[in-house]
Amino acid sequence: MEEVERLRAERNAVANKMKEKLDPSLRQALVDEGKNLKESLIALEEDLVQLTDKLQLEAQSIPNTTHPDVPVGDEESSVTRKEVGSQRSFSFPIKDHLQLGKDLDLFDFDAASEINKFQIPYKLYIVTMTERKNAPSEVSGSKFYYLKNEAVLLEMALVNWGIAEVSKKGFTPLITPEIVRSSVVERCGFQPRAQNTQCVCLASRPQREEFWEGLEDMVRSVPIGKKLFIGGDLNG
Structure with missing residues (x-):
């Protein structure tokens, strides 16, 4: 080198x-x-x-290690580290988030289940009313949903609040590219075992092995991907 x-x-x-x-x-x-x-x-x-x-x-053959304090076993072996607050009691029947979302028109499960039909790897998709009527349950499969109305505004508000809070702590907000080369994916240790890798090869540029990928954390690693960090430098 x-x-x-x-x-x-x-x-x-x-x-x-x-x-x-x-x-x-x-x-x-x-x-x-x-x-x-x-x-x-x-x-x-x-x-x-x-x-x-x-x-x-050779690097890909090295397994990840866990912290020595992590318990070995199933969920029953889990350790509670901290409890915040106490469980509240109400004088009326309470509703879970699914029922609240249905009552307030905040979720759309039928439209979301339609996306598999179009095989689009990203979550952004607009379903026309015709498509929704013809195939009300074929997009992403069950348990996926569209947020609607006030739920969308709430999510955006939480995102903005979170960015503002971490920015106060010295973090740098980033909006990353959607394209990443296969070498970056490999260096991040991404080794999918299933056929669906969540990465889509660009047919127009196959020789450069570029992918449209939905895992933003890998793109964020690029600015520091080839830097060497000493253990003492990571403290604080």
Whole structure:
């Protein structure tokens, strides 16, 4: 890797010198040097790609580890770390969120179950009234829903409130691209075992292995993806 970086730096230096006004003999010498550097780089970069692929395969074989305090077992083995508040009692029959959403017209389960028919990997989709009447339960399957009316405003308000609160703590808000290369997906340890990977290859650019993906956390990793962090630097 160091040798590749060194040759790239030399190639860039030669390219910058070529922009100057030079004697023909010196220009030709730089042209020859640039060709030699290019040939050397091609061979080394091919080796680097192969080594990087091998390293990635080895890295993917390393399993994730859990904290030593995590209990082993089923749900019965779970440990309660903290309880906040106390359970309230009411003098009237209480409703769960499903019933409240139905009464206040906040959810639409029928429209959401229609999206599977169109095989769209993102949650944003507008269902026409005709489609909704013809296929009221074929979009995302059961247990999916559309938020409606005040529920949408409530979710947006909670998102804005959350962003404002974490910004006060020094976090930087980000809106990420929808496109990510396969190498980024692999470096994040994303190894789907099922056929549905949640990533869609762009047919217009298959040679670049770019994907339209619905897992925003992988795109957020790119700015720091190749940085080395020492354990002590992560404290505080």
